Amino acid sequence: MDIEGLTLSELRKRKSFKWRGYPEDVLPLPVAEMDFEIDPEIRALLIQMLEISDTGYLGPVPELNANFTKFALQRWGWTVDPEQVFTATDVGVGMVEFGRTVLNPGDKVVYNTPVYQNILNWINELKCQPVDAPLHKDGLHYTLDLDVVEDAYKKGVKAHFLCNPQNPVGTVFSKEELSKLAQLAKKYGVMIFSDEIHAPLVYEATTFTPFLAVSDTAREVGVCVTAASKSWNLAGLKCAMIVTQHEDQKARALSMPEAVHYRASLFGALAAAQAFLSIDWLDSALKTLDRNRKFLAEELAKKLPTVGYRIPDCSYLAWLDLESLNLGENPSEVLLEKGRVALNSGIQFGPNSGQFVRFNFGTSREIISEGIDRIVNATK
Numbered sequence: 001m002d003i004e005g006l007t008l009s010e011l012r013k014r015k016s017f018k019w020r021g022y023p024e025d026v027l028p029l030p031v032a033e034m035d036f037e038i039d040p041e042i043r044a045l046l047i048q049m050l051e052i053s054d055t056g057y058l059g060p061v062p063e064l065n066a067n068f069t070k071f072a073l074q075r076w077g078w079t080v081d082p083e084q085v086f087t088a089t090d091v092g093v094g095m096v097e098f099g100r101t102v103l104n105p106g107d108k109v110v111y112n113t114p115v116y117q118n119i120l121n122w123i124n125e126l127k128c129q130p131v132d133a134p135l136h137k138d139g140l141h142y143t144l145d146l147d148v149v150e151d152a153y154k155k156g157v158k159a160h161f162l163c164n165p166q167n168p169v170g171t172v173f174s175k176e177e178l179s180k181l182a183q184l185a186k187k188y189g190v191m192i193f194s195d196e197i198h199a200p201l202v203y204e205a206t207t208f209t210p211f212l213a214v215s216d217t218a219r220e221v222g223v224c225v226t227a228a229s230k231s232w233n234l235a236g237l238k239c240a241m242i243v244t245q246h247e248d249q250k251a252r253a254l255s256m257p258e259a260v261h262y263r264a265s266l267f268g269a270l271a272a273a274q275a276f277l278s279i280d281w282l283d284s285a286l287k288t289l290d291r292n293r294k295f296l297a298e299e300l301a302k303k304l305p306t307v308g309y310r311i312p313d314c315s316y317l318a319w320l321d322l323e324s325l326n327l328g329e330n331p332s333e334v335l336l337e338k339g340r341v342a343l344n345s346g347i348q349f350g351p352n353s354g355q356f357v358r359f360n361f362g363t364s365r366e367i368i369s370e371g372i373d374r375i376v377n378a379t380k
């Protein structure tokens with residue numbers, strides 16, 4: 001199966017925020033969704049449901065739990081108990097609703113910038129106090145700084161919202177790092193919430209370790225919140241999963257209001273169940289994305305050689321250092337106004353990232369190339 005990005009005229013028919021959020025002459029490259037057709041098996045399933053007006057409420061979907069369990073074992077060697085997979089509307093809702101079972105307003109919660117901006121929004125939604133333990137930056141390779149994390153834990157932290165793999169910097173944390181993190185969490189009584197939404201999009205050369213697969217300690221102190229939505233491009237269908245592997249955490253999940261489950265959508269849950277069987281489609285998408293992440297490096301080398309870019313180990317988001325282009329305090333604003341290209345501003349993801357932008361390469365090579373050309377135009 002060969003997966004190619006759709007053309008601009010096809011994409012402009014879409015009604016998602018990415019394609020409605022900007023004027024017609026702007027090339028939109030923010031928002032983490034892909035410009036590919038979805039898996040034909042998922043599309044057929046959704047069409048079949050629509051044809052019989054199967055548009056009602058969500059009930060139990062045991063095939064979602066079973067298929068995710070199978071996928072986790074095959075892909076990562078991770079044994080999941082299907083009885084400990086709980087649905088939620090999306091990852092944000094999963095993090096916040098499980099958060100309510102652990103946290104009280106005012107509690108301290110650690111996060112690691114630069115990171116997906118909604119992690120901070122979820123901490124704020126829970127009325128908790130964010131405590132930043134920034135990632136260690138070595139050139140453009142970012143890793144967990146366990147000393148900084150431990151210093152933060154010493155401040156009486158209750159939870160840590162981890163992003164593994166990390167958006168926007170494209171790092172996949174190692175088993176060793178995660179194992180040490182679990183030990184620290186146990187020592188200081190911190191609960192780890194591992195947002196693993198990008199995990200199926202880890203490239204072949206890199207090993208992804210699910211946090212709950214690391215050790216008994218990790219299973220005791222951790223919960224995983226994940227979804228098929230990022231990897232199979234189903235975000236608008238609304239379904240995520242909260243996964244526990246310890247009786248105490250399972251009890252917490254069961255203590256959430258029943259509505260956390262029913263507020264996911266029937267389409268989302270059924271599409272996710274099919275997605276975890278659609279391995280060929282995922283691997284084909286990864287092949288295209290692998291080519292794209294390298295193509296972006298070639299384009300930058302040719303047209304913008306001073307821009308910093310480390311080819312990410314996962315997903316389709318590039319973290320570009322534009323400092324050398326001297327675009328002022330907010331490069332993304334200049335790029336939008338002068339270049340007519342929309343990118344996420346680095347400052348959204350944390351302090352000291354003002355000269356960065358996030359570039360979505362989950363699209364065609366023509367659009368990637370056009371995006372780079374528009375950045376070049378903005379520098380003139």
Ligand SMILES: Cc1ncc(COP(=O)(O)O)c(C=O)c1O
Binds near residue numbers: 092195227229240
């Ligand atoms: C790390 C991370 N978590 C969560 C989300 C959003 O997930 P959801 O729409 O299921 O809340 C994203 C979207 O880009 C993400 O990058």
